[in-house]
Amino acid sequence: AKLEDFARADRELTDVIPSLSGEDEIEALIARARSSLWTEQTEQTMALASRAVELVGARDARDLEGPALALLSAAYTMRGDEGDLEKAIELGDHALDVWVSGARDLELAEHYHLHADAHYWAGVYPRTLELSRLAAETGGKDSYSAEYRLRGVGMQGICLAGLGRYEESLVAGENAIALSRKLGRSDNVVMNYSTLPLREI
Numbered sequence: 001a002k003l004e005d006f007a008r009a010d011r012e013l014t015d016v017i018p019s020l021s022g023e024d025e026i027e028a029l030i031a032r033a034r035s036s037l038w039t040e041q042t043e044q045t046m047a048l049a050s051r052a053v054e055l056v057g058a059r060d061a062r063d064l065e066g067p068a069l070a071l072l073s074a075a076y077t078m079r080g081d082e083g084d085l086e087k088a089i090e091l092g093d094h095a096l097d098v099w100v101s102g103a104r105d106l107e108l109a110e111h112y113h114l115h116a117d118a119h120y121w122a123g124v125y126p127r128t129l130e131l132s133r134l135a136a137e138t139g140g141k142d143s144y145s146a147e148y149r150l151r152g153v154g155m156q157g158i159c160l161a162g163l164g165r166y167e168e169s170l171v172a173g174e175n176a177i178a179l180s181r182k183l184g185r186s187d188n189v190v191m192n193y194s195t196l197p198l199r200e201i
Contacts, residue, residue, distance in 0.1 A: 006035040026055045026064050033071040034107075037078065046075040066099030070111035077118045088118045109138040109148035116155050120162070128159040150180050 013032040020028050033048035049072035056065045073092035076084040092115040099108060116131035135152030157172035180187035 006038045009035040022059065023061050023064065026052050026059070026061050026068065029055070030064065030067050030071060033068075033075075034110075037071060037074055040078070042075060042078045045071065046079065049075055062098070063100045063103060066095045066111075067104060067107045069095035069098070070107065070114070073118070074111075074114045077114065077121070085118060085122050089115075089122060092118060105138055106148075109135050109152070112138060113148045113151045113155065116152070116159075120155070120159060123162075125159050125162040128162070129156060132156040132159055150176060150183070150185060153179060 009031065013028050013035065017025065017028045017032065029048050029052040033045050033052060036044040036048060049068060052064070052068035053072055055061070056068050069091050073088045073095060076088035076091065092111065095111060096115070099111075112131050112135035116128045116135060119125075119128040119131060132152045132155035135148045135155070137152075139149030139152055153172060153176040157169045157176060160166075160169035160172055177187050177191060
């Protein structure tokens with residue numbers, strides 16, 4: 001249902017954005033970029049997030065700078081061309097530097113998770129572990145961000161395996177599966193995470 005929601009949001013926002021201005025336009029661009037990210041429309045995500053970043057600067061909408069940069073970072077991670085991973089990490093770090101404290105926890109939890117992915121692919125496991133913990137903690141603050149709480153816990157398991165800490169990794173995987181069931185969520189994603197250390201062992 002989530003992917004269907006994102007696809008519907010993308011269609012609806014496409015019609016609405018031309019009539020918007022000011023921060024409303026930036027908010028809509030961010031929302032549409034987020035929808036296109038999760039429906040794997042990489043070039044569209046890049047274009048929308050880039051436009052949002054441009055408008056943030058032009059309109060001095062500093063509270064929206066972190067979320068816009070986070071989506072641009074995620075687009076670079078998803079595209080994966082030469083140099084994209086380094087660019088994703090640079091943009092993602094900058095997003096965290098400018099994020100307004102205490103604001104937009106759902107998007108922040110999502111960014112911690114996606115930024116952890118970038119660091120994981122770059123082989124920077126200690127930072128991956130730190131970001132995964134932040135995703136899980138931030139995701140625990142809001143019932144709507146349970147997805148990132150789960151993904152954060154699951155990613156910790158993958159990262160611990162990358163560090164060779166297999167026993168801790170297996171425990172983290174089991175904890176993620178138990179948490180997903182406790183929350184009444186599908187455990188497909190965290191089940192997938194938990195199999196990596198088993199494969200490595």
